[in-house]
Amino acid sequence: MSGxxxxxxxxxxxxxxxxxxxxxxxxxxxxxxxLVWQGQIIDRQRQFARLASDAEALHLHWPAPxxxxxxxxxxxxxxxxxxxxxxxxxxxxxxxxGYHAGSDDCDRLLELRPLPDHPTRCWTExxxxxxxxxxxGIQRQLAGIKHCNRLEQVLASRGWQPDQDEALxxxxxxxxxxGTRSNIFVVIDGVLVTPAxxxxxxxxxxxEHIIDLACTRGxxxxxxxxxxxxxxxxxxxxxxxxxxxxxxxRRIGGLELPAPGVLTQxxxxxxxxxxxxx
Amino acid sequence: MSGxxxxxxxxxxxxxxxxxxxxxxxxxxxxxxxLVWQGQIIDRQRQFARLASDAEALHLHWPAPxxxxxxxxxxxxxxxxxxxxxxxxxxxxxxxxGYHAGSDDCDRLLELRPLPDHPTRCWTExxxxxxxxxxxGIQRQLAGIKHCNRLEQVLASRGWQPDQDEALxxxxxxxxxxGTRSNIFVVIDGVLVTPAxxxxxxxxxxxEHIIDLACTRGxxxxxxxxxxxxxxxxxxxxxxxxxxxxxxxRRIGGLELPAPGVLTQxxxxxxxxxxxxx
Numbered sequence: 347m348s349g350x351x352x353x354x355x356x357x358x359x360x361x362x363x364x365x366x367x368x369x370x371x372x373x374x375x376x377x378x379x380x381l382v383w384q385g386q387i388i389d390r391q392r393q394f395a396r397l398a399s400d401a402e403a404l405h406l407h408w409p410a411p412x413x414x415x416x417x418x419x420x421x422x423x424x425x426x427x428x429x430x431x432x433x434x435x436x437x438x439x440x441x442x443x444g445y446h447a448g449s450d451d452c453d454r455l456l457e458l459r460p461l462p463d464h465p466t467r468c469w470t471e472x473x474x475x476x477x478x479x480x481x482x483g484i485q486r487q488l489a490g491i492k493h494c495n496r497l498e499q500v501l502a503s504r505g506w507q508p509d510q511d512e513a514l515x516x517x518x519x520x521x522x523x524x525g526t527r528s529n530i531f532v533v534i535d536g537v538l539v540t541p542a543x544x545x546x547x548x549x550x551x552x553x554e555h556i557i558d559l560a561c562t563r564g565x566x567x568x569x570x571x572x573x574x575x576x577x578x579x580x581x582x583x584x585x586x587x588x589x590x591x592x593x594x595x596r597r598i599g600g601l602e603l604p605a606p607g608v609l610t611q612x613x614x615x616x617x618x619x620x621x622x623x624x
Numbered sequence: 625m626s627g628x629x630x631x632x633x634x635x636x637x638x639x640x641x642x643x644x645x646x647x648x649x650x651x652x653x654x655x656x657x658x659l660v661w662q663g664q665i666i667d668r669q670r671q672f673a674r675l676a677s678d679a680e681a682l683h684l685h686w687p688a689p690x691x692x693x694x695x696x697x698x699x700x701x702x703x704x705x706x707x708x709x710x711x712x713x714x715x716x717x718x719x720x721x722g723y724h725a726g727s728d729d730c731d732r733l734l735e736l737r738p739l740p741d742h743p744t745r746c747w748t749e750x751x752x753x754x755x756x757x758x759x760x761g762i763q764r765q766l767a768g769i770k771h772c773n774r775l776e777q778v779l780a781s782r783g784w785q786p787d788q789d790e791a792l793x794x795x796x797x798x799x800x801x802x803g804t805r806s807n808i809f810v811v812i813d814g815v816l817v818t819p820a821x822x823x824x825x826x827x828x829x830x831x832e833h834i835i836d837l838a839c840t841r842g843x844x845x846x847x848x849x850x851x852x853x854x855x856x857x858x859x860x861x862x863x864x865x866x867x868x869x870x871x872x873x874r875r876i877g878g879l880e881l882p883a884p885g886v887l888t889q890x891x892x893x894x895x896x897x898x899x900x901x902x
Contacts, residue, residue: 349705350701350704350705350706350708350736351705351708351736351737351738352735352736353733353734353735353736354697354701354732354733354734355641355642355645355731355732355733355734356641356731356732357693357697357732360642360733363633363634364633364638364642364643365642365733365735367648368778369647369648369649369651370645370647370648370715370733370772371647371655371711371713371735371772371774372651372772372773372774372775372777372778373647373650373651373772373773373774373775374774374775374778377649404775404779405782415635419632419635423628423630423632426628427627427628427629428628430628430629431721433649435649437648443709443711443737443740444740444781444805445774445777445778445780445781445804445805446778446781446782446784447778447781447782453633453634454632454633454634454635455631455632455633455638455643455648456631456632456633457630457631457643457649458628458629458630458631459629459721460629462721462722480765481763481764481765482763483761483762483763483766483796483824484761484762484796485759485760485761485776485796486759486796487758487759487776487779488761488775488776488779493775494648494649494650494651495650495651495773495774495775496649496650496651496652496723496773497650497651497652497682497766497771497773498763498765498766499650499723500646500650500652500723500724500725501682501765501766502723503722503723503724503725504683504724504725506724518761518762518763518764526723527722527723546761
């Protein structure tokens with residue numbers, strides 16, 4: 347765009363280098379947030395594989411040289427910071443006005459922030475979940491993908507109680523799906539269960555990792571439908587994501603749970619996640 | 625963020641001035657696309673009112689001085705270009721890592737592009753709509769809002785046929801809702817009908833304007849549920865948005881329609897939209 351056409355950001359001319367990227371306009375991209383620990387990207391290979399499969403689901407083209415560039419840049423940031431939360435975003439490039447994607451190529455945005463200030467008791471004594479009033483829309487074509495359309499999670503992260511560690515979200519048809527920034531596992535009648543994410547929710551890398559661990563070295567895991575009523579019969583529960591690993595759950599709404607439970611301890615030991623509030 | 629923390633965009637340090645804005649990360653913002661014609665923003669007051677009410681729906685704070693700044697900047701762009709498509713975006717400012725909004729203040733992004741190259745026949749002979757295979761998720765808390773989570777529209781804008789002018793979208797429960805970038809009106813048994821947008825869809829400014837016109841100076845308008853089957857009984861139809869005004873519809877899937885129909889002509893005359901492909 348030239349001549350009288352162009353962009354202003356807070357009143358100043360915005361460089362076309364960044365101001366056309368389509369996450370900025372439509373959330374048209376995918377991302378992963380990864381733990382940086384001792385200068386390393388934890389679960390690096392799995393994270394890159396998930397980013398690649400999510401990119402493919404949105405028809406984003408992320409060829410080998412661009413993967414290598416992201417890996418190099420992410421590695422440099424990780425080494426420099428030692429510890430942090432690294433978000434890696436692929437954003438569809440500007441391809442002209444409107445929803446139609448004029449290109450499937452990607453810009454890449456890396457963001458490294460300090461780790462959040464979670465108290466150690468989140469890992470040792472467990473966390474408190476509330477039921478979110480925000481319901482996840484049923485959208486099979488986007489379910490599971492960690493894309494940049496995250497207003498449901500933004501709305502569900504508002505107005506938390508002082509003792510609230512996470513909010514648990516149901517879909518529009520009343521199924522339990524996930525936390526705002528975590529996936530959930532519960533133990534019911536001795537069976538580890540986590541919700542299916544074929545209609546809504548985000549398939550976190552840590553969720554996949556834990557399902558793998560549970561199936562190969564632990565108690566197994568059922569992926570299925572979970573009703574709020576069933577949660578009342580849970581004997582233990584935990585939430586997980588790539589930053590925190592596993593947090594035992596000590597309360598969901600009015601329901602008290604032993605934390606950490608037996609299976610939660612077993613899986614935490616198998617996972618051996620580096621960060622536990624230290 | 626300082627020291628080893630920060631952001632890289634395509635390998636280069638990204639200014640914190642823009643790289644934290646939350647539409648870029650979560651689509652956490654709202655927008656309007658308006659027609660600039662003869663140096664003026666068409667329907668300026670209504671567009672600003674809609675932008676304000678959508679901002680409020682997402683708890684975005686857009687105080688009078690920021691409204692005035694946007695108006696001044698938009699006005700300058702409009703005068704300089706004469707004609708164009710102006711997108712006005714409010715994006716929640718960076719307020720720290722994660723979904724939780726650390727602030728409700730907004731950045732503002734203005735983007736002025738040349739008008740799309742629609743042939744005059746779109747207005748005079750009508751357009752061809754296809755049924756989109758992408759279904760809109762049911763999400764009552766976000767329905768109607770023109771927010772920046774628009775992946776459904778992006779997906780629905782892929783792979784169009786050469787003669788396709790727009791794709792018509794249904795929701796996950798099978799109701800007809802809207803086009804990818806337009807709202808739809810149909811005439812059934814002499815009654816003008818447009819879909820309710822309380823479960824999905826975008827309430828375009830032009831849709832509201834046409835409903836007002838139809839109710840105050842035209843044939844009236846019913847806002848309700850519309851099934852694909854009912855479309856088969858339509859005697860005429862049109863789609864609308866703020867850029868194009870009204871496009872008569874001459875075909876929806878396999879259904880041929882007279883274009884422009886009698887009520888479509890009446891409403892087009894009442895609307896007196898400046899741009900009709902000239």
